[in-house]
Amino acid sequence: MSRTVLELLRLTTRWLGERGCPSPRVDAEVLLAHVLALPRMGLYTAHDRPLDDAEVDRYRALVRQRAEGVPVAYLTGTRGFWTLDLAVDERVLIPRPETEQLVEEALRRVGERRAAAWRIVDVGTGSGALALALAAELPHARVLGIDLDEDALAVARANAHLVPDPDRIRFVRGDLLAPLREHPRRPHLIVSNPPYIAAGDPRVEADVHGHEPHGALYGGDDGLDIIRRLVPQAAAMLAPGGWFLMEMGTGQGDAVRSLAAPHFAEVGVLRDLEGHDRVLWGEAAGALELGEEPSSEAAVDAGDAGADRGAGSTEEARAGSGAAAAGVEPEDGDDPPEEGGDPTASTGPAPAVDAAGRPLPVVDLQSL
Template sequence: MTEQEWTIGRLLSWTAEFFGQKAIDNPRLAAEVLLANALQCQRIDLYTRFEEIVNETVRTAFRGLVKRHSGGEPVAYLVGQREFYSLAFTVNSHVLIPRPETEHLVGETLDRLPAKSTQPLQVCDVGTGSGAIAVCLAKYLPQATITAIDICPEALAVALGNAEKHRVADRIHFCESDLLSQANGVLFDAIVSNPPYISEAEMADVPDSVKKFEPHRALVGAGTDGGQTTRNLIDQALPRLKPGGWLLVETSPMLAATLKSYLEAQSQWKSSGVVKDTAGHPRVLWAQKQL
């Protein structure tokens, strides 16, 4: 077969098989996303172009992406984008790639806040990373002002870019802060967070593609169990919530019960609970402050 015969269809089949042999997750999807990126087209457009011959320049770019992905680099970093809650977010190595589990946190928050009320809302997203949570909440709560906090200035720059892309930057205040330490002078209707919650010991079992490429500070929580960052957040959230305000935090199935007990030991919370994700794992810890 000659060079000329590398069509879109053949490149996809070859690459999906190659990724499959390397035990890469979703090999066909990865091949399609990377080839669409190299061709600068939408993934869906590939389906009508299977017979098209791919030129050498694009093939060289695609080969580079395939090599990096087979070395563990996540597709989202390679193409600089990941979809979350049906919105496209720019990502780079300074921010965690938004996960489907975190969509539960957004959904649980929206369920508790009055979307159609004309009352202004103050919401805080602690550890905003790419801004995925803050931007979605700003989109779906048009009366809300969001404070988006991160300890990492490079992450805040990515979050600002995403807020601008989705036209909600005028309602999001970006704040470099260690948890809520700099968030003074505002009482919030809700404090929402997907904090780092993996322990150093658990990191041994985390896939290389995560361990080597995603930011350590976005993954590993303080304390031997990884839950100390969340306990600190719980303590700091109480005085910064309005009466009846909500705290919603993503956590790991391993920490959920311990953290719920921690909340229940504080009498200023009216009620608390844990919501499971679609896989049936305890995932979102919530608490409502006394009225």
């Protein structure tokens, strides 16, 4: 006899619970909703619906993987972040709800100026979560997501279609802010959720350690290896009056504040809803000057390889305007690097190399 939605949920919840799953009911529901292509709440109105054999087989296969520790988001292939349903898989960290605090803080600083031509960089973009959430909120922002991991970038690019006008979003490979090194226009906002967990931290759940990319999780012996390099780079690259917003781990607030204080005009550490240190903010000296809302021509980029762009862009769209070069010239008050010198030479990013010691490209980011 075929089982109904409710019967299957009861059995599966018990079965997952007996195997140590920390959230058996929720997981059972999310996976069943996925198999039946229903919203989770739709399971309740369909509680007496019988499942056919194929549906039960698909559900069983997913539930077994969940019992083996595979995170639910990798099984369903999606994770909600801010307003977006991002595609995720084992190539990227599963975006966490606490990271939405960075989006909130960024938008608080943007305030009324949502229509301005913000230049935003997301360092360690992973699935593109922060880059795309901000692009979704700021219609004229030009957004660059950087990641060291080409596999992660493929996921981010595949998510770019989720926001309007994905041609203004670009994803490039690079070590922290190295891709911006030679670009004359500075970002107004740099956001980052870097790897910050200390190697061997016993609080890391087995499912997380066993399935999420270690390059996205771990930041060396004390968790601060990446942050130590990122903080001075971000300070050196920001436009005058720009902001750096970075997620950190529980208990890292004092260390991160001390690292950041010498580099910014002002810094602070914000707590999350549970009272843990969560977000570093740093403000660059000077007054923030934002460009006007860009014209459609100026928004078209005369930049580099199309492969670096968000999904949905085409070479034709990129090259289609004779006025495209307008996007190259600074259109606001940000200082370009001084003549003959790189302003980031002392604290800015060094040219990155890949695992074989070959230099990674410095990307010509005309659209930022």
